[in-house]
Amino acid sequence: MTIIITGTSSGIGFALAEYFGKKGHKVYGLSRKYTESQYFKSIPADVTDNTAVQNAIAEVLQSESRIDVLINNAGMGMVGAVEDSTKEDILKLFSLNLAGAVQMMSAVLPNMRENKFGKIINVSSIGSEMGLPFRGFYSASKSALDKVTEAMRYEVYPWNIDVCSLHLGDIKTNIAENRVITQVSQPYKKVFDKVYALMNAHVDEGTEPLEVAEYIEKLLGKNKWKAHYYFGKFGQKIGVPLKWILPQGVYENLMKKYNKLDKN
Numbered sequence: 001m002t003i004i005i006t007g008t009s010s011g012i013g014f015a016l017a018e019y020f021g022k023k024g025h026k027v028y029g030l031s032r033k034y035t036e037s038q039y040f041k042s043i044p045a046d047v048t049d050n051t052a053v054q055n056a057i058a059e060v061l062q063s064e065s066r067i068d069v070l071i072n073n074a075g076m077g078m079v080g081a082v083e084d085s086t087k088e089d090i091l092k093l094f095s096l097n098l099a100g101a102v103q104m105m106s107a108v109l110p111n112m113r114e115n116k117f118g119k120i121i122n123v124s125s126i127g128s129e130m131g132l133p134f135r136g137f138y139s140a141s142k143s144a145l146d147k148v149t150e151a152m153r154y155e156v157y158p159w160n161i162d163v164c165s166l167h168l169g170d171i172k173t174n175i176a177e178n179r180v181i182t183q184v185s186q187p188y189k190k191v192f193d194k195v196y197a198l199m200n201a202h203v204d205e206g207t208e209p210l211e212v213a214e215y216i217e218k219l220l221g222k223n224k225w226k227a228h229y230y231f232g233k234f235g236q237k238i239g240v241p242l243k244w245i246l247p248q249g250v251y252e253n254l255m256k257k258y259n260k261l262d263k264n
Helices: 011-022 049-064 087-115 135-159 186-204 209-220 239-245 248-258
Strands: 001-006 027-031 041-042 069-072 118-125 162-170 228-231
Touching: 001 011, 001 049, 001 087, 011 027, 011 209, 027 049, 041 049, 049 087, 069 087, 087 118, 087 135, 087 162, 118 135, 118 209, 118 228, 162 209, 228 248, 239 248
Parallel strands: 001 027, 001 069, 027 041, 069 118, 118 162, 162 228
Antiparallel strands: none
């Protein structure tokens, strides 16, 4: 298959691109900087720049007659209190996590329609299902992508194109190095520092990127997709059905305990 993956300069994206390249697929990795690898072709492109996206897809189609799979992995985290977040912080986050993914889908869909086949995976987060403390806008950006994914499933199914959200738990990557940290004001500083340390500990103890690649490989083997898939450690995945069935107050108390917000 011909597979396009965004955000391949490091972390999950790089692991996915190398994994599928080793399996014999033709893999094109898009990221802002060129990435050296013998297993996939790197195309420097900022997915928030629609001209760069269109040029990158045109480059792929110079060599390939079809695009079978798009994995929208490029994204960034943002941490900090809602009160302290600026309009600029919020728009930068949504520009990448939402608009960038939409621009990528818009660029590959004409070819997928022509071939009456395509699979698009939008990498989301388990955190998109709930407002996470000090990650409210990250949760919101991924939740917005989820809703766009649900809408697109209706719009593109006549052409045998399938779209899903893959909600990941904490994955062991260097994501902490690339997070946007908004200015944290004094009232929040003490509790933020505690939650942020816990956040990083969860990443350090997270699932290996290779396991994500193996999961996606199985997903690509399915004929029909559900709208949402959840992958991560049980303690994080269980938060989703609990959100659906528990009273809000009970769920919030569990979340406070999980994030150690119930302790002074």
